[in-house]
Amino acid sequence: MRGWRAGACVAPLALALAACGSGSGSGSDDGGTTTLRVAAAASLTASFEEIATDFEAANEGVELEFQFAGSSDLATQISNGAELDVFASADEATMDKVADLTAADPMIFATNVLTIVTEPGNPQQITGLQDLESSDLAVVVCAEQVPCGAATKALTEQQDVTLDPASEESKVTGVLTKVTTGEADAGLVYVTDATGAGDQVETVEAEDSDEVVNSYPIAVLDGAPSPDEAQAFVDFVTGPEGQAVLQDKGFGTP
Known part of the structure; x- marks a missing residue:
């Protein structure tokens, strides 16, 4: 290489x-x-x-x-x-x-790192990655074969978190769209996508996300x-x- x-x-x-x-x-x-x-x-x-x-x-x-x-x-x-x-x-x-x-x-x-996004106001009161394990939440992530999905897998394994996603998207913008349109309670996206979404989402820090950095x-x-x-x-x-x-x-x- x-x-x-x-x-x-x-x-x-x-x-x-x-x-x-x-x-x-x-x-x-x-x-x-x-x-x-x-x-x-x-x-x-x-x-x-x-x-x-x-x-x-x-x-x-x-x-x-x-x-x-x-x-x-x-x-x-x-x-x-x-x-x-x-x-x-x-x-x-x-x-x-x-x-x-x-x-x-x-x-x-x-470089980029992941963060959690929710609907504005965070109605489900999500505080971190562990909360995303709840079966009461519709959580969306990127598919493992794409970079944001590989980062999600690395981060959740590092934190010993097991997700049962409602959907796995082929690109990070797909995750963001599911959250901003109300189709999902939360999703894992890059910090940059959350920043770009502005007040369409609430951002919740993902623990130790700075240890899984995408270059x-x-x-x-x-x-x-x-x-x-x-x-x-x-x-x-x-x-x-x-x-x-x-x-x-x-x-x-x-």
Whole structure:
């Protein structure tokens, strides 16, 4: 596996990347615009959309096109030959699955930890992870094969907590949606997702969550249609401008 070094078209997944492969394509189109295609973990949505505004302003003629989804789903698409320039994963283990398809060593650009979210006001009076074992609660988590699910498994095992989830979602935003729409009493999401939800949720600290930290790597993909622009985007994310946005959204430093 490659080493790690620290730095800094939304649609159903199966159709989105195929749709992204049509039209003008990556590289320079007839109008002289380069479309840079970035696959990124769903938890990066708000941060990367804000970073895109700054990056495009600083790089005339470059437009960013994002595919946000669960990291494991994106890794599968990359392995199957999806035409993409950059991949940003929510954990190192998922990036490792496509390590042979990256043009350079991935860089760690952010960290994240889990927290508990409930409906506003915390009507079930949840105080911590142990409370989530109650059969009276509808608790949602991420599926184990995605980074937030792997982190949930590690954290609950560490705390000797056994959950019987009402559902297991393919991405962290799915967990958040179940809680904000009242379909679940509580869920485990990243701190950044809870921060972004604002007063739509109540946040309850998960004990020792800082002992289960997800590190987010980013890399230019081998055979990227626009490698120079792809590297410029990676440099922007890992540089001071991108880091400022990420930290404002609640991400930890690399």
